[in-house]
Amino acid sequence: MRKLLFESVFRQPLTEPAPSAADAAVAELATAVGQTARRRLGRSLSIREVDAGSCNGCELEIHALNNAYYDVERFGLRFVASPRHADVLMVTGPVTKNMREALERTYHATPNPKWVVAVGDCARDGGCFAGSYAVIGGVSEVVPVDLHIPGCPPTPVAMLRGLLALVEQADTRTITS
């Protein structure tokens, strides 16, 4: 362990650097999300993830948001264990009939103001599972959705971009309400 820790003193951080030539999109996003989130909330934005019937592909990419490359926590975005601690519900999957109640209860357990982000093609309208006897369809048929991030699954960069849009939307909503 000492070796690894020692090495990390000299190793460059893996985090996508601010304006990086290699992947400019992430870097650009990084600054934007950071500033907007801070302006709007002045603190962290807490996200509770709910799998309402996904194939688990979306979850894999949501996990990736936490790895050293995307490192969402540096933008003040973090995943929390309880809906009661959350500002945002990130919901995946074509909502299955067996998960409907659990999703509703999680939504009601989340304090206001709250936002729902539907992640993935299934979450929009059921994707390729639409029409099944066991599936309701999109997330918006069960709880109101503020933002949809498309993809099957969306890449971590697409999700970051979506979260930025959300933070901006959150901004306008506060102004108008």
Added chain:
Amino acid sequence: MPSLIDLTLEGRKVGQHGPWPRVVVDASVWTFAASELAHGRWSLLGLWGDPATVHMAIMDGQTAGIAVISLDCPNRRFPSVGRHHPPARRLERTIHDLFGLSAEDSSDARPWLDHNRWGVRFPLGDRIDALPKATPYRFLAAEGDGLHQIPVGPVHAGIIEPGHFRFTASGETVVRLEQRLGYVHKGIDGLMTGASLERGVRLAGRASGDSTVAYAYAFSRAAEAALDLGVPERAVLLRALLAELERLANHLGDIGAICNDASFALMHAHCGVLRESVLRAAGAAFGHRLMRDVIVPGGVVRDIGSDGVEAIQAALDNIRLRFPALVELYDNTASLQDRTVDTGTLKASLASQYAAGGYVGRASGRSFDARRALAYPPYDSLRFDVPVLNEGDVNARVWIRIREVEQSLSLIDQILSRLSQGAIRKEVPLGGEVREGMAIVEGFRGDILVWLRLRNGLIERCHMRDPSWFQWPLLEAVIENNIVADFPLCNKSFNCSYSGHDL
């Protein structure tokens, strides 16, 4: 002792079923097979329904001979296999939920996937209206002084799939764990009915997202077996390349995640970086980080260019450079070993009774690996080891994965060095009237079985069996006598699929 061959001679062979035989048998042969399973002479590979028939896939562990036996059930009943052989129980409950065929004298007649929310009962059989009110689900009893219950889920505290766990604990020690699954049931078997092969393979690739390659692979091989279709050499190699990249990414991610559940975040961070490097290489080479929708019946739809090969090679070099230090770190950290050694021990006898696939079986002395035992191309001509350990604890499951990472690195090298130019896809013929095929492919978590029947080129019935079916019940067994706090570790070291199981 009769062999599988003898058994299949007893029945009426079905034409056009490849590559293994399927025979229609009578109830006495069906029951005889169940007792052979119970005596451990054969392994249960799958048990599934049709509107008026039940099918069972069995394997002779000694010879790796495989057969499917089918029993017609005109009065909607069939002799229970689960009564003799517990691994069949959840499968029988599912057959009842979906088709309304009941297992006679079964020891557990509770519903499994059906939570009485679909608005209909027996959706794939003779549909009837749902019950007006769901009867409460009865969990098995665990009684005694000072026992308390801890209900967990379906929504868990982390970014994971939904399922319900009911722990009964005495103080910190778990006395019983009972799972209740089915929350992510999407009715995939039902959606397959009437679908084209093109739609079928997309659905298969979405049965369990972490195994999207393995499912598309198994589905395509089953369709090709039904249609007697060979695949171009380059596609055969590319498929194995995709499958090994998927295995590599999942193992790397999971090794880190297991350590994270023992609060050792450093491993998690480093393994997460390696996993990301594989996904990025896959994205560069095949246009999708999880390599979704690349494998189709007849071959693959995306070829790999020289820059893709370079990206993969660079990721491999990076893993070779960094991974050994992480293994050393895992091996030398006493606080970590303290959590993983002797935790969640799965006995060899149980692993073999349940025919547990993947690292779960191989950490408990069961050496089955479909790539080796069934030697489908190109694995029949590639060099690799199948690591096996006997300890059966969390630590052993971690080590099997570490060894498999090393094997996958070597397999990818071999595959890349053999790739020669050529076609990547063959036209799929529509096929004759009725054709059936089955395939078993080694996914990262174990053997995935796909069985399908085509009629005039459309899917009439397709059943997919995830390795998790035979691993989930074992998780209930291994947690006994461990402390509640070690559950996440045990659970992660199994990493069963919810979506693949609930289907």
